[in-house]
Amino acid sequence: MKYYIDLHIHSSLSPCAENDMTPNNIVKMAVIKGLDIIAVTDHNSVENAEAVLKCAEKAGILAVPGMELETREEVHVVCLFPDIEKAMKMQDVVYKAMPPLENREDIFGEQIIVDENDNIRKKLKRMLLIAADIGLEEAFHIIEKLNGAMIPAHIDRDSYSIISNLGMVPNEISINCLEVSRVCDLDKYLETNPQLKKFRVIKSSDAHNLGDILERETFIELDKKDIICLINRLKYNK
Amino acid sequence: MRVLTGDKGLEREITGVYVCDLLSWVMSHANKGDAWITVQTHLNTVAVAVLLEIPCIIVPEGIKVEEATIKKASEENIVVLSSEMSAYEICWRAHEILH
Numbered sequence: 232m233k234y235y236i237d238l239h240i241h242s243s244l245s246p247c248a249e250n251d252m253t254p255n256n257i258v259k260m261a262v263i264k265g266l267d268i269i270a271v272t273d274h275n276s277v278e279n280a281e282a283v284l285k286c287a288e289k290a291g292i293l294a295v296p297g298m299e300l301e302t303r304e305e306v307h308v309v310c311l312f313p314d315i316e317k318a319m320k321m322q323d324v325v326y327k328a329m330p331p332l333e334n335r336e337d338i339f340g341e342q343i344i345v346d347e348n349d350n351i352r353k354k355l356k357r358m359l360l361i362a363a364d365i366g367l368e369e370a371f372h373i374i375e376k377l378n379g380a381m382i383p384a385h386i387d388r389d390s391y392s393i394i395s396n397l398g399m400v401p402n403e404i405s406i407n408c409l410e411v412s413r414v415c416d417l418d419k420y421l422e423t424n425p426q427l428k429k430f431r432v433i434k435s436s437d438a439h440n441l442g443d444i445l446e447r448e449t450f451i452e453l454d455k456k457d458i459i460c461l462i463n464r465l466k467y468n469k
Numbered sequence: 470m471r472v473l474t475g476d477k478g479l480e481r482e483i484t485g486v487y488v489c490d491l492l493s494w495v496m497s498h499a500n501k502g503d504a505w506i507t508v509q510t511h512l513n514t515v516a517v518a519v520l521l522e523i524p525c526i527i528v529p530e531g532i533k534v535e536e537a538t539i540k541k542a543s544e545e546n547i548v549v550l551s552s553e554m555s556a557y558e559i560c561w562r563a564h565e566i567l568h
Contacts (some may be wrong), residue, residue: 401513
């Protein structure tokens with residue numbers, strides 16, 4: 232079956248996202264837009280993932296626990312995990328590898344952790360908008376061990392992209408899927424970058440506000456609407 | 470300045486210096502024969518150096534370089550140098566030597 236996806240959405244936990252990116256608002260907007268599967272992927276953190284999963288379950292869509300990791304090379308990768316426990320393990324590793332800086336709300340914005348009823352639980356103090364001291368390959372192997380999938384994010388952008396920062400996708404990691412940004416003309420992009428045609432290239436929104444969440448634009452064929460199925464399809468194309 | 474890659478490639482001639490950390494930018498702007506100063510230590514730096522015929526990568530500020538990168542650079546006859554100096558200080562010294 233075809234399932235419409237948006238696998239890169241920021242919640243109010245990301246300092247750069249709007250504060251109304253709460254679990255209920257995100258899930259309701261995804262339902263209105265006709266999406267089947269979403270992933271909330273905040274910067275270097277998964278602290279709002281559980282609330283989003285609970286909301287999504289009630290609304291009948293599938294949410295995947297995820298994170299947008301910034302590696303040592305300042306490459307952004309979307310990481311998707313089979314369950315909350317695995318996602319939390321990744322968060323432990325990432326938090327340990329981040330410099331202990333405090334967020335400056337006046338410059339970067341607030342980092343709000345909410346529950347499944349959109350009530351504010353707390354504001355996260357540690358600064359999330361920074362590279363973790365984990366190399367790209369190391370991150371890939373950690374995510375593999377957690378049975379997750381790694382998708383290099385917005386590869387068409389000039390910043391924080393695997394292509395801009397590292398020139399190419401390294402052969403040393405077996406990546407099958409890449410992400411382009413919402414504004415990318417995918418056909419045109421692949422014409423000018425034919426070496427990327429061997430990858431599955433998906434479009435995600437990288438939404439920081441509700442309006443930017445994708446319409447029914449990107450779909451994936453799966454046997455059933457299931458996280459493991461999705462991860463396997465993205466990783467191995469099977 | 471410390472050589473991380475052994476004796477191979479030390480005789481190669483350097484004709485210029487290029488400084489940048491974005492590998493896609495380096496790929497489109499650096500010249501053959503440049504010594505390349507970068508804080509990137511990822512394996513892909515070696516691929517870029519091979520592609521552009523860059524004989525030497527200089528890593529500033531004592532940044533640790535991955536074993537895989539050093540090994541690959543040795544195989545490809547590319548010299549990786551490590552320095553405690555900043556990129557600016559290395560450029561300053563290079564300018565004195567090259568001009």
